[in-house]
Amino acid sequence: MEKRLLEIICCPETRQPLREATPSELARARSFRAGNFEAGLIRQDEQVFYPIRNGIPLLISDEAIRLA
Numbered sequence: 001m002e003k004r005l006l007e008i009i010c011c012p013e014t015r016q017p018l019r020e021a022t023p024s025e026l027a028r029a030r031s032f033r034a035g036n037f038e039a040g041l042i043r044q045d046e047q048v049f050y051p052i053r054n055g056i057p058l059l060i061s062d063e064a065i066r067l068a
Helices: 003-008 023-032
Strands: 018-020 039-043 048-053
Antiparallel strands (some): 018 039
8 A cells, every 4th residue: 555545544433544454464464354356454563454455445434443
């Protein structure tokens, strides 16, 4: 994901910054919910994962995966 885009997007619920998920965080999110997402974004507090499908971040509450 482009650095410029990461600088302006945020969590729609809390407005916390988001960052790209690491491979281990991606695996953890997949353990909570099976899905066809290739990457994801993690909220600053590391409690919520937003999947990325087809290059598009799904920044809606219904798509969020709660990691805590």
